[in-house]
Amino acid sequence: MLSRTGQLLLAVLLSCFSHISKADDSTMFRKISDEIMLRGKCYENLRSLCKNIGHRLSGTPEAEKAVLWAQITLKEAGADTVWLQPVEVPYWYRGKELLSVQFPGSQEFVQVPALSLGNSEGTKGQLWEAELFICHDLKTLQETPADQIKGKIVFFNFRFPQEHVNTFHGYGQTARYRSIVPNTASAKGALAVIIRSVSTGEDDVPHTGVMSYADSVKPIPAMAIGNFTANKLEKSIHKGKIRVRMQSECTMKEPVLSYNVIGEIKGSVFPEEIIIAGGHLDSWDVGEGAHDDGSGCVQSIEIIRTFKQLGIKPKRTIRAVMFMNEENGLKGGIAYADSAKAAQEKHIFALESDAGAGAPRGIGLKMSEARRNFVRQFRHLFLPYGVYDFEQQYGGADISPLEKQGVPVAGLYPDPQRYFDLHHTSADVFEAVNHRELKLGAVAMTQLIYLVSEYGLGEEVTD
Amino acid sequence: MLSRTGQLLLAVLLSCFSHISKADDSTMFRKISDEIMLRGKCYENLRSLCKNIGHRLSGTPEAEKAVLWAQITLKEAGADTVWLQPVEVPYWYRGKELLSVQFPGSQEFVQVPALSLGNSEGTKGQLWEAELFICHDLKTLQETPADQIKGKIVFFNFRFPQEHVNTFHGYGQTARYRSIVPNTASAKGALAVIIRSVSTGEDDVPHTGVMSYADSVKPIPAMAIGNFTANKLEKSIHKGKIRVRMQSECTMKEPVLSYNVIGEIKGSVFPEEIIIAGGHLDSWDVGEGAHDDGSGCVQSIEIIRTFKQLGIKPKRTIRAVMFMNEENGLKGGIAYADSAKAAQEKHIFALESDAGAGAPRGIGLKMSEARRNFVRQFRHLFLPYGVYDFEQQYGGADISPLEKQGVPVAGLYPDPQRYFDLHHTSADVFEAVNHRELKLGAVAMTQLIYLVSEYGLGEEVTD
Numbered sequence: 001m002l003s004r005t006g007q008l009l010l011a012v013l014l015s016c017f018s019h020i021s022k023a024d025d026s027t028m029f030r031k032i033s034d035e036i037m038l039r040g041k042c043y044e045n046l047r048s049l050c051k052n053i054g055h056r057l058s059g060t061p062e063a064e065k066a067v068l069w070a071q072i073t074l075k076e077a078g079a080d081t082v083w084l085q086p087v088e089v090p091y092w093y094r095g096k097e098l099l100s101v102q103f104p105g106s107q108e109f110v111q112v113p114a115l116s117l118g119n120s121e122g123t124k125g126q127l128w129e130a131e132l133f134i135c136h137d138l139k140t141l142q143e144t145p146a147d148q149i150k151g152k153i154v155f156f157n158f159r160f161p162q163e164h165v166n167t168f169h170g171y172g173q174t175a176r177y178r179s180i181v182p183n184t185a186s187a188k189g190a191l192a193v194i195i196r197s198v199s200t201g202e203d204d205v206p207h208t209g210v211m212s213y214a215d216s217v218k219p220i221p222a223m224a225i226g227n228f229t230a231n232k233l234e235k236s237i238h239k240g241k242i243r244v245r246m247q248s249e250c251t252m253k254e255p256v257l258s259y260n261v262i263g264e265i266k267g268s269v270f271p272e273e274i275i276i277a278g279g280h281l282d283s284w285d286v287g288e289g290a291h292d293d294g295s296g297c298v299q300s301i302e303i304i305r306t307f308k309q310l311g312i313k314p315k316r317t318i319r320a321v322m323f324m325n326e327e328n329g330l331k332g333g334i335a336y337a338d339s340a341k342a343a344q345e346k347h348i349f350a351l352e353s354d355a356g357a358g359a360p361r362g363i364g365l366k367m368s369e370a371r372r373n374f375v376r377q378f379r380h381l382f383l384p385y386g387v388y389d390f391e392q393q394y395g396g397a398d399i400s401p402l403e404k405q406g407v408p409v410a411g412l413y414p415d416p417q418r419y420f421d422l423h424h425t426s427a428d429v430f431e432a433v434n435h436r437e438l439k440l441g442a443v444a445m446t447q448l449i450y451l452v453s454e455y456g457l458g459e460e461v462t463d
Numbered sequence: 464m465l466s467r468t469g470q471l472l473l474a475v476l477l478s479c480f481s482h483i484s485k486a487d488d489s490t491m492f493r494k495i496s497d498e499i500m501l502r503g504k505c506y507e508n509l510r511s512l513c514k515n516i517g518h519r520l521s522g523t524p525e526a527e528k529a530v531l532w533a534q535i536t537l538k539e540a541g542a543d544t545v546w547l548q549p550v551e552v553p554y555w556y557r558g559k560e561l562l563s564v565q566f567p568g569s570q571e572f573v574q575v576p577a578l579s580l581g582n583s584e585g586t587k588g589q590l591w592e593a594e595l596f597i598c599h600d601l602k603t604l605q606e607t608p609a610d611q612i613k614g615k616i617v618f619f620n621f622r623f624p625q626e627h628v629n630t631f632h633g634y635g636q637t638a639r640y641r642s643i644v645p646n647t648a649s650a651k652g653a654l655a656v657i658i659r660s661v662s663t664g665e666d667d668v669p670h671t672g673v674m675s676y677a678d679s680v681k682p683i684p685a686m687a688i689g690n691f692t693a694n695k696l697e698k699s700i701h702k703g704k705i706r707v708r709m710q711s712e713c714t715m716k717e718p719v720l721s722y723n724v725i726g727e728i729k730g731s732v733f734p735e736e737i738i739i740a741g742g743h744l745d746s747w748d749v750g751e752g753a754h755d756d757g758s759g760c761v762q763s764i765e766i767i768r769t770f771k772q773l774g775i776k777p778k779r780t781i782r783a784v785m786f787m788n789e790e791n792g793l794k795g796g797i798a799y800a801d802s803a804k805a806a807q808e809k810h811i812f813a814l815e816s817d818a819g820a821g822a823p824r825g826i827g828l829k830m831s832e833a834r835r836n837f838v839r840q841f842r843h844l845f846l847p848y849g850v851y852d853f854e855q856q857y858g859g860a861d862i863s864p865l866e867k868q869g870v871p872v873a874g875l876y877p878d879p880q881r882y883f884d885l886h887h888t889s890a891d892v893f894e895a896v897n898h899r900e901l902k903l904g905a906v907a908m909t910q911l912i913y914l915v916s917e918y919g920l921g922e923e924v925t926d
Contacts, residue, residue: 202506
């Protein structure tokens with residue numbers, strides 16, 4: 001056992017080593033960046049996921065193919081161990097759907113692009129027709145007497161607020177209406193609802209996304225329309241009554257057994273300290289889930305590949321986790337956290353990439369201020385890679401159950417300007433992802449995971 | 464005349480006012496951002512330029528249409544005065560062009576996507592056929608004996624270096640070969656050259672771009688091919704001889720009279736101090752010149768519109784300048800600087816946007832260190848808009864003749880990851896520009912021009 005003086009000397013000695021290590025970190029950052037920018041596999045892996053499998057909603061055969069794909073790809077990347085973690089997931093079925101509008105003064109119904117909201121119930125395949133009731137905000141909807149809404153189809157015309165530079169702030173304000181509006185409208189006897197999509201797009205692309213019914217209301221159909229159709233309805237409503245026809249087969253089916261996919265490199269010094277980096281493997285049932293969240297998956301796999309290629313033996317255990325069912329249930333994230341707790345695993349850090357494949361601008365840090373400062377001391381190392389913002393406070397949905405257990409979490413913060421043009425749409429395809437932006441995201445993630453694998457996240461200080 | 468004490472008191476008083484003004488600046492920054500993000504016209508203006516006119520190489524009828532478009536659009540934006548500044552520009556003509564390759568072991572010639580480099584001479588429309596000589600770097604080309612090159616078509620296979628986070632650094636290393644290679648190859652008796660495009664693209668899109676012939680060499684045809692075709696040639700060359708057929712009508716025609724287009728708001732306090740913000744109106748003769756540089760034009764016009772909409776009366780004179788002929792002659796930039804000098808105009812600052820319509824990350828500052836620090840004092844105001852990098856040192860090509868006269872210059876620094884996938888190609892179309900990214904660029908430019916119009920650029924200090 002060391003004397004007090006001996007302990008002090010050791011501390012000074014260790015801090016010298018630590019200083020030496022930190023000088024080398026900038027070299028390691030460059031090695032990581034060159035490996036990924038020049039020889040990275042994440043872009044080709046994304047092509048494979050998007051083009052060979054495509055979209056992959058929980059419970060579908062495509063989701064199961066994606067599980068096998070992730071297993072094989074993690075092995076190819078060089079993970080020491082790859083395993084599947086069983087998860088029971090909901091299986092929502094879209095089927096055929098149709099929305100058409102009879103504008104004032106016209107005899108015809110014109111079909112418009114529309115997508116049912118995820119988890120919503122449809123018309124059981126029947127064609128329903130009703131008058132449209134338009135309202136622009138929640139307060140108006142809440143204050144409108146039920147007899148003005150009963151039997152009608154409510155059109156909720158709330159615009160995505162475009163003034164926020166960080167579009168996630170606008171998303172937060174808008175996405176909540178996907179559930180609030182159907183429930184509020186149903187309580188007033190509405191037949192169904194249509195919402196203006198949660199979309200920054202200057203286009204007519206409808207965006208799906210999860211909704212849920214309150215136990216107290218009758219589940220009514222809920223569809224989203226694109227901004228151009230919403231604009232047209234908004235203008236036309238002043239000219240007279242609008243009638244709408246809606247038909248959809250969507251419904252919730254029986255749950256299905258699925259899996260999280262996990263690949264690990266065992267830590268060489270502190271193997272019991274676990275660091276995870278992840279994304280979600282499932283996607284909505286339109287497009288190819290390229291930005292959301294194929295990119296987070298291939299970036300997480302790229303971390304494993306890069307450690308192996310560069311021969312880095314991490315001090316702590318690193319796992320790449322592909323979560324199942326983020327979009328409409330979060331069952332994978334919950335199962336992972338439950339399993340970690342049951343096995344008494346010590347997770348010291350969880351990182352998620354689920355904000356699109358834009359060029360990285362920062363890392364959201366949701367942890368104690370002391371730990372945020374611990375990460376921020378490395379800020380100058382990230383700056384040459386365009387990563388400057390360590391002030392956002394978020395992690396990711398899949399790692400939120402771990403966060404509830406007290407695990408420090410972080411989220412890659414990619415440039416958010418284009419994400420909500422594509423999010424949850426048929427336009428979220430491989431071609432919408434830029435190879436350099438995707439790779440730079442993987443670079444920033446690998447650099448951060450490298451630092452935490454070397455230095456941990458600092459001793460916790462009560463703050 | 465004030466006593467020394469009086470002067471000191473005035474200085475203290477003025478610094479107080481200056482302090483008050485700076486507190487209001489953050490409010491003005493927000494007003495500017497909201498005006499552009501919520502009611503901006505630059506995206507619709509870009510649509511109009513790209514879709515109603517399309518590409519607009521100097522000397523073409525489309526370039527003349529663009530002059531009229533800029534004149535009308537600047538007037539609609541509310542400029543006090545709009546005028547045309549005559550410029551004699553070169554008129555390079557592409558005509559028909561064709562490149563086909565006979566790979567080793569094949570009897571057939573396969574056509575590949577190719578674009579002649581701008582200002583290059585063609586084959587006078589004749590079909591030329593020759594053996595391919597491949598080389599990967601300039602040193603090899605320089606050291607190869609002429610008899611190995613004479614009569615052949617040289618393929619210069621230098622890859623865009625993808626390891627730079629700022630792709631303009633990779634561009635700088637690569638673009639110079641567009642002239643060096645044809646001249647070096649011609650001196651050794653080559654029939655023609657093909658270069659791997661100056662491109663970050665994971666695709667087969669050829670990129671044009673300017674080249675020029677040294678007086679000492681015979682002008683030989685020069686074409687660019689996409690990365691995929693270049694990869695294929697690179698792999699095939701080991702299997703045997705490759706033969707190539709080339710045909711092109713391109714040639715330089717007689718110069719044409721064209722115009723810079725200028726819109727101005729007269730300064731209310733220091734009208735003789737002129738600030739300009741600009742982009743170039745001409746583009747290459749493929750695609751729609753959306754990123755390069757329709758975006759810089761509509762962003763510059765947006766500055767005028769925003770000042771007018773918000774009722775800001777700038778202390779100094781502000782001009783939006785649409786330069787003609789940046790791509791293959793820089794005649795517009797030279798004419799503007801010559802005219803400014805002849806008229807003894809006092810230009811205190813010139814800003815250009817000619818680096819694409821990515822989300823803004825910073826402002827390049829090419830000026831004295833004292834002036835750079837003057838701008839950097841406002842850095843905290845820009846940070847909420849994602850603009851954090853004031854360390855780059857560049858302005859723009861069109862304002863480089865002003866810079867030579869000693870005018871401090873700056874360049875918008877948009878995120879550069881996607882630019883060199885699209886630059887000088889048929890893929891540089893309106894759809895490749897994101898409306899929010901374009902608008903945020905206009906926001907940063909307007910905010911900077913606002914600051915300089917209020918405060919100038921500081922007294923010059925020798926450094």
